[in-house]
Amino acid sequence: MKHSLITKITIFFVTAIILVCVLFITFGRIQMNKALGSMQANQINAVNYLLESYKRNNPPQDIESYFSNFGLKLVKDKNLVQNVLISGKKYFAQETAIGEISSIEYNNTLFLNIKNNSMVVVFESIGTKNLNDPLWVGFLITIVVLFSLYLSILRSFAPLKKLSKNIKQFSLGNLEIDLKQIRREDEIGQVAHEFNNAIIKIQELIRSRQLFLRTIMHELKTPIGKGRLITEMLDDETQKTRLVAVFERLEILINEFAKIEQLLSKSYTLNYQKYHFSLILEQVRDMSMLDKWDSLVAENIEDDAIINVDFGLFALAIKNLIDNGLKYSSDHHVSVICDENKISVANHGAALEKSFEHYKQAFIRNKNEKATGMGLGLYIIDKICELHKFSFTYNYSDNTHYFSIIFNNPGSKK
Template sequence: MKVTINFKITVLFATAFLFVCALFVLLGKVQIDSYLTNEQGRQKDIVEKIIYNLERKEGFSIHEYLLSKSFKLVENDRSAKHIIAKGEKVFRINSLYGSFSSIIYHNQIFFYVERLNTKHLYELNASTRLEYLFLLSFFFSLILIIFLYFSVLRSLMPLKILKKKIKNISAGKIEPLSEYSQINDEISEISFEFDHAINKIQELVKSRQFFLRMIMHELKTPIGKGRIVCEMLDNQKQKDRLVAIFERLELLIDEFGKIEKVLSRNCQLNLQTYHLSLILEQAEDYLMRDDFYQKVKISYKEDTMIIADLELFSLMLKNLIDNAIKYSDDKACEIICSGDYIIVRNKGMQLKKTFDYYLKPFVREQNTQVEGMGLGLYIINNICNLHGYNLTYSYEDGYHTFKIVFSRLK
């Protein structure tokens, strides 16, 4: 399971949210218990002072005294009766002047006065009740956590955009990331350094393209002059040989240009539907071997139609066939064409390493007498991937089997 940064942050803040809720519930219970205990003690002191004042002062008003002690009368008789009936009486003090009780109802404490002709229930003024301050602190903490959560997520949003642009860059679509340079944080530093690296890469790519084009141009110039000189020769046999050589050189230069585009991911496919036999004919032309049909055995189970870029796919098959002939013990290979795949088989020793190893660039079997740069399978695999086809390999009974599966058609 892929665990993203957003998921980790969400889990972290959710844990913090639950922890704060649990903490406030616990603190709330402790606070309420402490508040009720203290208020009970205060009300007992108030009862003692009321009795003391009633004994010594004429005209002493219990109502006025309680108002001065932050109480107010519960004026709704129905509510008062309900609280008296359902509330918990924590203490009751009887005296000659009446009965005084403390009643707890829904975590609120009330003061109940019963005298000969009057019964009054008092509650604390809302302004003096600590629960409001407690609830305010609780909601403030939750709002702060939620604000920090969305603030952190918002600060990470540019990372998603950076990820998308980096994917575009890997696909060949280069976009600047300098839009974050105004933000003074780590993400802006990353985007700045990445921009710098992209500019360097673009300069290197342009330099390489210019260098390759210059080489190809310089090579084509003497080839063109050589072909002109060939036309002046009287000996037709020598003339034909030289023309074939120059055509071969020109074809190799064109092939080199196509391979460069494939490897630099700067290649636009011209996809059309072709018979596999036509593509093989084109690959045969690219190979320029007079002994092609002596070295290559072709069998058709079905001359299927495939969607491909004719030049690139022919070039790929040319490289695959060329490799099969070069590395074969008998310098020959077999091609099997079917509706879903094409197979190129050759006889040879088993590979010393895994097939994936040979798909890397500049990799060749050690101690081999075959010349080359080790780019054959790398180029073949890249062209297959561009077409959406699969290149597979197996070794059985002394034969290497390279299979291109036309999965794109399914």
């Protein structure tokens, strides 16, 4: 989330506020320095005129009134006078006929100190009081505007969280999503509206497909059921056994197709339980209905691992893996290997023409391939592994393919 839009906007506004603070502080200092320079010039002028008056033996009658003409006010607070003389910073000091005259800065204000044997008087420049008040008012207004704008943008992005959550739920298979409650006229509202329309269309397509497939599977069960009844009437036990096996195989295939349809439409709910792999393999053996299982499938269970899986779905994955191995094996044999970390199905054959990722896609088969099928085997296995958070890997060595389901990894913990 560190690269989210909200994070970027927050960084932008924090940077903007910092720059505004620096800018106003700089302006304040420039304005203060300018004011102090003007006050210092007034002090110098006041001192020069005062000295000229004494030279002409025409000193001002009221010293306080004289300095007020230059923007200087007599300081009567003794504590302030003491603080200025002790803690103030002298700008300049000059010995004159009327005593020592010095300019002192204290709390961003210039003071003029006249000191001789008979008196010590301090005058305060009155031009700095409330000098930066308009600047600070502008600063506060700017900060309030920026903060209000930031909150307004955050409120505008609030529906995006709901939209993102709904999109995530939709990707997980939840089709019952309605975004009509997001009623906005801006771009976010338009996106929510278009996404809602897309959801409605996708819902209609998925339901149409589900209805179509389920209707086909339902209609297929009727002739299969009738076929079973007719088979039971046969006198030839050998033919009866073979036909019963065929119809049972068709029923199993229809049930598998139903499960695959649910899997691909993401409407399948996993029922996790812990099983020994040997038990799962027994189920695979029954599902495969291979007459020569023992001669075609070599079982090499080094460690009868206990796996936390959906029994029926994971058995379907192993069955497809074995069927795929038998279909493409050069000697029509496969080996099922199980240890504490993974399950592997190995078969001999030529190397794959393309990458393993290519063959994990749906409806992928090699050109001029004699084996029958829709090219869904590895795709279905990969999807089942994703649901269980297992890794589906491939390796080829010594003219042998190794298709492995790795379950003992951090991602497989339930």
